[in-house]
Amino acid sequence: MKHNGNRLSAVIGAAAAAVVMLTTTTAHATPADDHPATREALKTFQAAAGPGAAVHAGDSAGSWTLSAGTGTINTTKPIQSDEHFRIGSQTKTFTAATVLQLVDEGKVSLDTSIDTYLPGIVTGNGYDGTRITVRHLLQHTGGIAAYDPLASIALVEPDGTYKPATLVKEGLKRAPVSAPGAGFTYSNTNYLILGMLIEKVTGTQVHEAVTRRIIEPLGLTGTVFPAPGDRTLPAPAVGGYHGARIGPFYFWSPVLSYDPSLFSAAGAVVSTLEDLGTFYGALTAGRVVSPAALAEREKVRDLNGAGYGLGITKVALSCGGEAWGHNGAVPGYLTETMVTKDGRHAAVMTNAYLATNPPLRQLTTLLDAALCEGRP
Template identity: 80%
Template sequence: MKHSEKLLPTVIGAAVAAFVMLPTAAAHATPADEHPATRTALNTLQAAAGPGAAVHAGDGTTSWTLSAGTGTINTTKSIQSDEHFRIGSQTKTFTAATVLQLVDEGRVSLDTDIDTYLPGTVTGNGYDGTRITVRHLLQHTGGIAAYDPMVSLGLAEPDGTYKLATLVKEGLKRSPVSAPGAGFTYSNTNYLILGMLIEKLTGAPVHKAVTSRIIEPLGLARTVFPAPGNRALPAPAVNGYHGVRIGSFYFWTPVISYDPSVFSSAGAMISTLEDLGTFYQALTAGRVVSAAALEEMEKAPDVTGGIYGLGVFRTALSCGGEAWGHNGGVAGYHSQTLVTKDGRRASVMTNAFLGTNPPAQQMATVLDTALCEDQS
């Protein structure tokens, strides 16, 4: 999620580092002579990223996994495609899909102002909730300033959890950056407000609503929207790290535990490379929301650079065509998933989030290569 991730890839220099290319476990093994271009791209990513990196890709009938480096420092344990990790802002696509289901049910309208549903929530400090629509929130075009929930660590409840309303109030202390609809500013506050909307309309906590509406129907057995207070990363898990890379030198320390409710509907979820591919494939195939709702999700207007829709972004592929997906960065992890309309999918992750120098371009190259390598 945006802590402090770059939504769109930025070119950064690849650091040179020592790393080891490791095979995946037998259930997911890929012969060493297959997908050589993707292997090269993954090596480059891992050399600029965390202790390890992995990509899981395929189409509607086959899949494969490549891994480089390690999922646990001081070991040769490669990252597996069925291991849990925190997905950060890829949570936003699940949140957006839940809102679009409510649109399908006639319980919310994309172009109705948020004040109609949450009176008085988006107000003050220059904000006017009667001018900011649900669509604006989903598309980050409401003028709400960028906000990192990690600055709210001192706002925890006595039990250490965080309330959406508290996080939203904190986010709205930052003044508007544009008039509603006039600009694109990626802000977690938008999706925290949408979490409040989901709770208001469903009568359920947002983690339960997303679980019952998206996770369970799709059979995503290793995807979790943790309840407030649940800090555990289910086994098997990829260990996440803090650290730095300077040339060939790097230093890693394990991520300090935090309560995921500080990110909530903007970035609290846990999943695997396999489950993420399954989710995005189902979404783009029309098995999560209606065809009409999916069409709305995939409208990326000029104000967003023609890239960001409603909880998903579009990227052009080097082999032609386009793919849809989202990225996510949170303490310990950086990940991204892309899928195409013809059923190709690719999910990639590394087990460190280098907030000041994220390997966004290297990650984008891995995904593009994985989706395009076998295309004639």
Template identity: 70%
Template structure:
């Protein structure tokens, strides 16, 4: 969700071999929503023209939802992305992880302002780091001073287990090999390492693997039937699924190759969850409506630090004031093959978008924000 002065990470840097050259003339698929939401459709087409083979948005207001798509979910075919198809949500996972931590705070098992060393002694140490000075709150809000870090699929990968899975402790060790960027609390630096450490914290406090805890505490109670936090080794997407790609755009042409396969434990509590546009809408709406956390827990989550004009980041969730004056909450995410974002308002408006490619350069961040802003503000104008 956040324009982090371009510090929002792309979760993979890898070599891409082009396998297809196609003229970029995407079709649009919308049904009656195409006529009712023409401004959003135009913004979707503009986004998809700079994004992957396909893109879709699932949006609406209280009691109403609609879906628009452009391009294709599968290259060499005319197959629109649908709102109930699975994809990897990347860093939107962080909101799920933050919810679990705040539930543990509600239960008195974790203190937001306690140092992480109280719970994980000896983990955040060395290379200029001191876990006695870094709090749980700072990890949740990316103000810990930890360096930006992205686990890599191809180059400079963390050390894996013999079966190709990854341990959180090894991912954290790799992240901490990069020197601090600031003193704890002094600045905002978005880093996966913060949420990998928080995954270790969840496991230490609950005695369960983080994917099990998020499933039991968040996914199952909300009835998110098409949302999965995959276990280590569970590499396949459930069906139906959006196919993900790597790619390169050159003028009106694009080159696509299927996204690289990786083990979900590589991103774990920072980015492993699989979901759909519909389920993400349900999750964020329930969260903002106060049906997931206590009132005090939600209030803590929504205490934001300003990170840009009209943009703030709380504890695992971002806040943005839209062009029509509405405040929206949500998060974005990118992993190999997918770039997505969900935003909801406190009065029931919602918009969730995905494209089936992730770009390392010239990522269509601005176009995505314009699309979400258009959808949420267009719906507000229709209801006013």
């Protein structure tokens, strides 16, 4: 499921576009090329997506990876399941899990106002932080307007980083879209505020708190919540691109470097397909937060048949049942991971985010195929 808040409509900077003839690519499977429905769905997705795409999927019996296209333009270099990329708004699930751990510890209450923890932060322009709760922020139901951090590139600090408080203040310049609790509006501002909440309660920067509480205990060695100022992608990495597809041609150029603090708790994390499957699987299996917190996480707001809980989405599968996960988009990448409670998992990425006609339908079809193939 894709929300307006994820649809980043621009990329940072400008660069000369390279023109390359689109060629037919073949999906590569590991260990065996025996997932025909998923392979065809991957080809369809990649044909409408970036230079390359990959899916890493499986169940309790094992995992497999299919790749189409290339991770580096003008080469034949299939994307691998252990390569690093920016996961965009899948970061929100890491942030939400950290907040829920604080709830488990009695340090935060879901139905307490954000003004109790961060007095004076959510105020002005029609906003009243005494009426917007932590739950509202986690579920995008506080009435805070949709906000794209890319609109605030000019708010950079002298050291090249961004302050969450500055970004939140800018985001709140957009007037409320509803009364708290009355509607759903996906907004990055909600999670920038939650990042500030984590910092206030834990006394550490949000990247440190998420690392110590989520990433390290789960052994996610391919996952990094970068500190402000750290623009590097760990090796091995998949480079991100921007551009467009026009008929049989595509136009790609590398995304220029930007500081991850521009997205912070809303979208800064770097990970791999393998780690994302592990993280969402552990979270859904109850190995990250308590059963009570997990139950709260799964109280979804209905969105035309799908649902959004506390930093997590729920979707129905064509083979029956439901899957839980999140998607993400930042300059250079479109990603999504979904898991089921019986241990199936599927993580997908492509190394470009197309602002015009992003292949969201094809992405949904691919995930469904990977989770359902071979089931009755």
